[in-house]
Amino acid sequence: MPFCPQCKTEFEQDITECIECEEELLPSLIPAQVPEAADWQVVESVPNDVAGYILKSVLEDEGIQVYLRCNEIPAYGGIKGNPGKSEWGDILVPGFSVQFARETIKSYFDSLKEE
Ligand SMILES: [Zn+2]
Known part of the structure; x- marks a missing residue:
């Protein structure tokens, strides 16, 4: 999920700006994984x-x-x-x-x- 570099809040996929800090969101650094598939x-x-x-x-x-x-x-x-x-x-x-x-x-x- 995209997240705000300022407050680290995560947002839904289609949101591009943090509602709190008005910072542009960064794409999630951690790929989505399900517990069974990950190491x-x-x-x-x-x-x-x-x-x-x-x-x-x-x-x-x-x-x-x-x-x-x-x-x-x-x-x-x-x-x-x-x-x-x-x-x-x-x-x-x-x-x-x-x-x-x-x-x-x-x-x-x-x-x-x-x-
Ligand atoms: Zn924020």
Whole structure:
């Protein structure tokens, strides 16, 4: 999706200017991919859904495509879908974003420590 270079908001395909900043939109740098087709790699495991969605938005703010994979099977009342895992779920990003995603997560956690 096209996005605004100023505020990083994404817009629908046929929109060419940001409604907030009136900046000309740039084409998306990340090609559209479906989870199954991409080279998704785990960059972080999360203990619960809240942590998962926070990290997802932190990464998406940096323009990284994120796939939040839950290890629990909701239909079974929170029974782990993957018995070997104690975490709630995993944060996955496309292979080419792994390095940047790890750095982004690290600086996010560092910023939490400083507060
Ligand atoms: Zn904008």
